[in-house]
Amino acid sequence: MSILLDEKTRVIVQGITGKIGSVQTKWMLDYDTNVVGGVTPGKGGTKVEELPVFDSVEDAVQETGANASVFFVPAAFVLDAFYETIDAGIKLIVVVPEHIPVHDAMKMRDYAIQNNVFALGPTTPGILVPGKGKMGIMPASLFAPGRVGIISRSGTLSYEFAGILSEKNVGQSTVVGMGADPVVLSNLSSILQKFEEDDDTDAVIIVGEVGGEQEERAAEFVEKHMTKPVAAYIAGKYSPKDKRMGHAGAIIRGSAGTVEGKRDILRKAGVEILNSPIDAADWAVRHKLR
Amino acid sequence: MRLHEYEAADIFYKEGIAVPRRGVAETTEGALDIADRIGFPVMLKAQVLVGGRGLAGGIKTATTIDELEVFCGELFDSEIKGLPVKKIMVCGKAEVIRELYVGITVDGFNGKPVIIVSTKGGVSIEETARTNPEKIVSFYVEPGADLHPYQARNMLKGLDMSKRLRLGCSVVIERLYKIFKSHEALIAEINPLAVLSNSGVMALDAVLEIDDSAVSRIQYSGTDLIGRIENPLERKGKEIGVTYVDLDGDIGLISSGAGLGMASMDIIGQRMRPANFLETGGGITDKLLYKCMELLMMKEGLRGIFINIYGGINPIHEGAKGVVRYIQEHNVKIPIVAKALGNRQEETWEIFKSGGVHVVTEAATEKAIDRLFELLSK
Incomplete structure (x- = not known):
């Protein structure tokens, strides 16, 4: 088992005919992901990487039995595509694009919750299950099969942690990018819960960063519900106050969202704090993870 | 994008929220004209986008023409938390x-x-x-x-x-x-x-x-995202399409993600001082990294550069070409260390090496920073 995605998941790619969508479709297929088709309004009937392209998500679901979707749709069209995908009955959505307006993200999150849909992003690298498949843009070479779960707000840092563990022959059960925006479609604690329930995950690393209160709120969940070891790294110790550090969510305002505040709350909840990404290797060895 | 107080006050006023009578001045004479129209006493509020402006001396009350001239002179000459005061909002003082x-x-x-x-x-x-x-x-x-x-x-x-x-x-x-x-x-x-x-x-x-x-x-006429950035390097960053934050150290940084960039700064900061934060997002091309190099080199006193990029959504081999082209065209002598992993990594390493860039192939950013530190300690 893994969380969210396995070899049976039937994935469609929205925006499959675009420059990024088509390249990433190839990488996903190369990683043996069960991609069954794609959607680009107006391009129905064509093919990308020998996969059928449909005009609507409804058509794609009818023809292919798809139950998951990954987005490479331009930011301005994401809200519409998101409503369409949920209305077509898909229950897992990965929203890769960045620069989605926050007011759109709030509506998307609300609609996903109402319809019992699990969604990740915006601004997420997606999900990767080593050896089984990936939805999104994670570069496969850094990952190895194993029993450590990773949840990251940052895409690139999820690769860094997976790479550091893989070099030490510590593999990953599932790697999840939760998205780097101020409003994300699923909160950290709901992903932690999936790892806690997953028989193939022995421990979890949270890769957080300054800004927002995801880590603070997840601490309570860890304390009450997590039986597996949890470690956390929080990026942004030297980030200046009131400056937006690339991620729309990474901004320190007043005393909220600081590295120290997040570390303290997580530490009190029983989470082991990693001062630097490389410390993940020692942590994994100490807990005999593989 | 945070609006200046005078811009936000105009929007509030149009929606029917009461705000003081006001005007915005770029000179002491301009401020005097507005005060003349409103009547003393007036508040003088420096239009700089920082928190704690009042405590930093950016807000004064003038009860006479003489006071107004003195305060405006002081404010227009000053910087508040590093930002120059270019505009002052003059407004009535309420009971x-x-x-x-x-x-x-x-x-x-x-x-x-x-x-x-x-x-x-x-x-x-x-x-x-x-x-x-x-x-x-x-x-x-x-x-x-x-x-x-x-x-x-x-x-x-x-x-x-x-x-x-x-x-x-x-x-x-x-x-x-x-x-x-x-x-x-x-x-x-x-x-x-x-x-x-x-x-x-x-x-x-x-x-x-x-x-x-x-x-x-949105419907708003004043949305000049780039023009309102005060720091020239940060403005240039926005122009070329990256996030650049100016810092006071001497180690330049290019990263392909925000989290990775912040973590790189944290690791650099253990022994050295970052000159900047720079994050490309998912838009790396040959040209973009050429321009990033140009931007980094605008900072005076740079001692070394660290490039930390992943090939997930980004074609890092294209980016490497831009870096090397800049190095060769401008005869860059300071040490440059690159960690580039992911899709087409081997090709990327070869391109970097051809330009004299030191390539680190391990995943941990620490290893690359160790290398840069060694090169700078020689």
């Missing part, structure tokens, strides 16, 4: 009986707009939340929904206010919410909302931050 707080923001965790009102104004709402939580009420609005007038009235029930004040305050909340929604704001805030001697309410400050990702689709 204030009491100060309230009204703010609307996005609650990221709950994914909804939240309206926050406090009967303690003039201090930060975070401070009131610590010291007097009983003086705060908050109300969540469903995403995309309008705020009904009754909701604005009812949310104030728990606060110590007269019926008349409650009504006046609820109208301000309603209008501020309209602004928040139509401008796709991340923050719309009035602190303080003053209660005047005639029991009316007036916004004595105006904060409006618009979501950068929504700027292109």
Whole structure:
């Protein structure tokens, strides 16, 4: 088992005919992901990487039995595509694009919750299950099969942690990018819960960063519900106050969202704090993870 | 994008929220003209986008022409928290009986707009939340929904206010919410909302931050995202399409992600000092990294450069070509260390090496920083 995605998941790619969508479709297929088709309004009937392209998500679901979707749709069209995908009955959505307006993200999150849909992003690298498949843009070479779960707000840092563990022959059960925006479609604690329930995950690393209160709120969940070891790294110790550090969510305002505040709350909840990404290797060895 | 107070005040005024009579001046003479029109005493408020402007000396009260000339002279010559004062808002001084707080923001965790009102104004709402939580009420609005007038009235029930004040305050909340929604704001805030001697309410400050990702689709004429960035290097970064934050160290940084960039800064900061934060996002091309090199080299006294990029969505081999082209065209001599992993990594390493870049192939950023430190210690 893994969380969210396995070899049976039937994935469609929205925006499959675009420059990024088509390249990433190839990488996903190369990683043996069960991609069954794609959607680009107006391009129905064509093919990308020998996969059928449909005009609507409804058509794609009818023809292919798809139950998951990954987005490479331009930011301005994401809200519409998101409503369409949920209305077509898909229950897992990965929203890769960045620069989605926050007011759109709030509506998307609300609609996903109402319809019992699990969604990740915006601004997420997606999900990767080593050896089984990936939805999104994670570069496969850094990952190895194993029993450590990773949840990251940052895409690139999820690769860094997976790479550091893989070099030490510590593999990953599932790697999840939760998205780097101020409003994300699923909160950290709901992903932690999936790892806690997953028989193939022995421990979890949270890769957080300054800004927002995801880590603070997840601490309570860890304390009450997590039986597996949890470690956390929080990026942004030297980030200046009131400056937006690339991620729309990474901004320190007043005393909220600081590295120290997040570390303290997580530490009190029983989470082991990693001062630097490389410390993940020692942590994994100490807990005999593989 | 955070608007200046005078810009936000204009928007508030148009929506029917009372604000002081005001004007914005770029010279002392201009300020004098406005004061002449409004009548003394006047407030002089430096238009710089930093928090704690008042405590940093950016707000003065002038009761005479002489005072105005002295204060304006001082302000126009000064910097507040590193930012030069180019504009001063001159406004009337109100008779204030009491100060309230009204703010609307996005609650990221709950994914909804939240309206926050406090009967303690003039201090930060975070401070009131610590010291007097009983003086705060908050109300969540469903995403995309309008705020009904009754909701604005009812949310104030728990606060110590007269019926008349409650009504006046609820109208301000309603209008501020309209602004928040139509401008796709991340923050719309009035602190303080003053209660005047005639029991009316007036916004004595105006904060409006618009979501950068929504700027292109809202109705507002003043949205020059790039022109309003004060720091020339940060402005150049925005022009070429990257996030650049100017810092005071001497180690240049290019990263392909925000989290990776922040982590790189943390690791550099253990032994050296980062000159900047630079994050490309998913848009790496040959040209973009050439321009990033150009931007980094504009910083004086740079001793070394660290490039930390992943090939997930980014074609890092293309990026490497741009870096090497810049090095060769400009004969760059300072040491450059690159860690580049992911799709087409081997090809990327070869390109970097051809330009004299030191390539580190391990995943941990620490290893690359060790290498840079060694090279600089030679």
